[in-house]
Amino acid sequence: MNQWIKLSFRNIIKNKRRSFVTLMAIAMGFTAINLFSGYTHSTYEGMRASAIRGSGIGHLTIYKKGWNKFGKSDPDKYMIDKKEINKIIKIIEENDSVILATPRLDISGIVSNGRNSTIFMAQGVIPADDKTILGTFFDFQPVTGKTLNTKKEYGVQMATDLAQYLQLKPEDDAVVMAATLDGQLNALDIQISGVYDTGLDAINDKFMKVPFRFAQSLYDSEKADRIVVLLDNWKNTSIVQHQIMKQLKDAGIKCEIKTWEELSAFYSNVKNMFDRVFLFIFSIVLDIVIMSTVNTMGMSVIERTREIGTLRALGIKKRGINMLFAIEGAMIGFIGSVVGVAFHMMIWFIIFIASPTYTPPGSSSPVPLQVDFLPGTIFFMLMCMIFLALIAAILPARRAANQNVVDALGHV
Amino acid sequence: MNLIEMKNIIKDYYLGETIVQALRGIDLKIEKEEFTAIWGPSGSGKTTLLNLIGTIDEPSSGDLYFNGDKINNITDNNKSEFRNNEIGFIFQTFNLIPVLSALENVMLPLQIMGVSASKAKKEAFMRLSDVELEQYVNSRPDKMSGGQRQRVAIARALITNPSIVLADEPTANLDSKTSNSIIEIMKKINKKDKTTFIFSTHDQRLLDQMDRLIQLEDGRITE
Ligand SMILES: Nc1ncnc2c1ncn2[C@@H]1O[C@H](COP(=O)(O)OP(=O)(O)O)[C@@H](O)[C@H]1O
Numbered sequence: 001m002n003q004w005i006k007l008s009f010r011n012i013i014k015n016k017r018r019s020f021v022t023l024m025a026i027a028m029g030f031t032a033i034n035l036f037s038g039y040t041h042s043t044y045e046g047m048r049a050s051a052i053r054g055s056g057i058g059h060l061t062i063y064k065k066g067w068n069k070f071g072k073s074d075p076d077k078y079m080i081d082k083k084e085i086n087k088i089i090k091i092i093e094e095n096d097s098v099i100l101a102t103p104r105l106d107i108s109g110i111v112s113n114g115r116n117s118t119i120f121m122a123q124g125v126i127p128a129d130d131k132t133i134l135g136t137f138f139d140f141q142p143v144t145g146k147t148l149n150t151k152k153e154y155g156v157q158m159a160t161d162l163a164q165y166l167q168l169k170p171e172d173d174a175v176v177m178a179a180t181l182d183g184q185l186n187a188l189d190i191q192i193s194g195v196y197d198t199g200l201d202a203i204n205d206k207f208m209k210v211p212f213r214f215a216q217s218l219y220d221s222e223k224a225d226r227i228v229v230l231l232d233n234w235k236n237t238s239i240v241q242h243q244i245m246k247q248l249k250d251a252g253i254k255c256e257i258k259t260w261e262e263l264s265a266f267y268s269n270v271k272n273m274f275d276r277v278f279l280f281i282f283s284i285v286l287d288i289v290i291m292s293t294v295n296t297m298g299m300s301v302i303e304r305t306r307e308i309g310t311l312r313a314l315g316i317k318k319r320g321i322n323m324l325f326a327i328e329g330a331m332i333g334f335i336g337s338v339v340g341v342a343f344h345m346m347i348w349f350i351i352f353i354a355s356p357t358y359t360p361p362g363s364s365s366p367v368p369l370q371v372d373f374l375p376g377t378i379f380f381m382l383m384c385m386i387f388l389a390l391i392a393a394i395l396p397a398r399r400a401a402n403q404n405v406v407d408a409l410g411h412v
Numbered sequence: 413m414n415l416i417e418m419k420n421i422i423k424d425y426y427l428g429e430t431i432v433q434a435l436r437g438i439d440l441k442i443e444k445e446e447f448t449a450i451w452g453p454s455g456s457g458k459t460t461l462l463n464l465i466g467t468i469d470e471p472s473s474g475d476l477y478f479n480g481d482k483i484n485n486i487t488d489n490n491k492s493e494f495r496n497n498e499i500g501f502i503f504q505t506f507n508l509i510p511v512l513s514a515l516e517n518v519m520l521p522l523q524i525m526g527v528s529a530s531k532a533k534k535e536a537f538m539r540l541s542d543v544e545l546e547q548y549v550n551s552r553p554d555k556m557s558g559g560q561r562q563r564v565a566i567a568r569a570l571i572t573n574p575s576i577v578l579a580d581e582p583t584a585n586l587d588s589k590t591s592n593s594i595i596e597i598m599k600k601i602n603k604k605d606k607t608t609f610i611f612s613t614h615d616q617r618l619l620d621q622m623d624r625l626i627q628l629e630d631g632r633i634t635e
Pocket residue numbers: 425426427432433434452453454455456457458459460461
């Protein structure tokens with residue numbers, strides 16, 4: 001075996017220029033794929049966290065059955081009443097993967113500073129639970145002034161653009177108006193606790209966070225429209241979804257459970273797009289690797305026809321010739337990938353040190369360009385490249401192995 | 413029993429429409445330990461005949477026997493094994509592997525056989541000293557003269573202790589002094605190891621060294 005590896009290796013370095021070009025093609029392809037994987041991995045992770053924690057949808061959201069279809073026209077009927085809220089939360093919090101379950105009521109209406117008014121949307125949240133859900137995102141959404149707190153029930157957190165439009169700053173007073181669930185017009189005083197950037201351009205001009213109790217008062221109700229569940233790990237999402245679904249059903253509660261992935265269309269869209277871009281890049285790299293290896297090995301096979309004839313005369317079998325070139329291909333794939341690993345580490349390190357930022361579409365502030373270092377993917381791609389180059393080498397070698405020995409020997 | 417027996421061997425080459433009759437009915441017996449030359453002008457079919465004995469080519473018709481066993485219709489894998497075990501090839505153009513040293517070239521047939529590297533190395537070293545190339549074991553072929561290369565090829569052909577060594581015009585690319593020494597080396601090995609040698613040559617000067625002469629003309633033996 002040793003001898004054949006030596007023979008392959010020497011043949012690779014014999015043709016320095018040609019091997020160099022092939023190795024570079026493999027190395028760069030390898031680097032491109034791994035950098036892109038690292039980037040998408042970090043982006044998915046960021047978007048996932050931003051959906052689950054940043055936008056506050058948690059991992060699972062529980063609605064009363066029918067809410068998503070009929071809730072708009074008859075909200076009162078499809079909301080969860082106080083008794084049910086307690087019952088559901090009690091059941092859910094028995095699950096080991098659940099960190100917390102919290103009721104929420106989303107409201108909308110008109111907010112006015114006395115002179116101007118505009119529409120608003122608000123999440124009615126339990127302040128302490130909201131802070132838990134936000135987790136590390138609490139630091140990413142800096143609030144000027146104070147955050148929500150239970151002590152001041154009419155204190156709200158207002159998005160930057162909305163506050164600017166209404167010329168409101170922390171401590172200022174305003175009025176919100178909305179229809180109660182019975183259809184009565186209701187108006188309540190609010191005070192701006194804090195002003196903050198939601199991170200999303202699209203909602204910065206109409207969004208607020210208000211205490212859950214305040215939302216209930218505005219709608220004159222004791223109900224919640226959903227219960228948001230936070231888990232210890234996003235990977236448990238669908239398992240816990242099914243467990244909870246069953247437990248609630250057994251308890252006689254009719255509900256629907258949506259996952260963060262279902263609720264975050266943005267995440268799915270971006271992931272879909274990136275997955276497609278990845279496939280595209282991968283197939284291009286695949287082409288380059290296969291074609292350049294087939295080309296290199298093809299030339300090598302032709303140049304070494306006489307050598308192949310000699311080896312056959314000395315007694316190597318056809319499959320021995322195939323193996324010889326397979327080793328050579330695999331070695332090209334391996335060396336190319338190892339060079340690729342070096343490139344990848346270098347670029348990864350440069351990005352890590354320089355930490356450049358960019359503003360993704362739909363985002364209201366720049367985010368750091370992050371590339372995760374993924375040993376598993378690197379190893380998988382290494383195997384992939386070796387296998388590809390091996391296959392690419394066998395294609396021309398098979399022809400050489402099958403030709404007549406005398407013809408091969410007579411080849412000049 | 414004859415080591416090699418050929419019965420009415422015919423070999424035709426097809427070149428488009430025309431048929432080249434390279435061998436037109438060869439009957440031939442070669443015994444163990446013979447030191448035989450196949451002699452004839454260029455184009456008479458010498459190379460074709462050796463290739464058929466060496467099983468790297470197939471006859472159009474006729475049969476080939478080795479130690480009494482018919483071998484012209486065995487599988488390709490069996491032929492490969494047969495060549496590896498029983499045949500040593502020496503080519504006019506040496507055909508050494510350029511990226512391997514003299515020693516590694518000589519080791520090859522044993523390694524194809526599956527012999528361990530250390531054992532193959534020892535054997536190869538011995539064979540290279542038989543042809544007086546101890547000092548060149550680590551040299552690549554392109555650093556050697558024609559005579560040296562052919563001696564490496566002889567060592568390679570002999571390393572498996574084959575039954576037959578087939579040498580197709582082994583001296584054609586060498587000057588006459590070198591040619592003589594090459595033939596002498598082979599003669600010595602023939603006496604010492606009782607290896608059968610079959611040459612082809614059109615060089616008359618070498619003929620007095622031979623035990624037996626087979627004369628070939630237009631694909632027929634004229635003897
Ligand atoms: N591959 C081939 N295709 C066609 N004709 C061939 C081929 N090899 C040999 N011949 C022809 O067969 C005849 C015998 O050739 P060869 O055995 O090489 O003779 P020698 O070795 O005595 O010079 C010649 O006429 C040669 O042209």
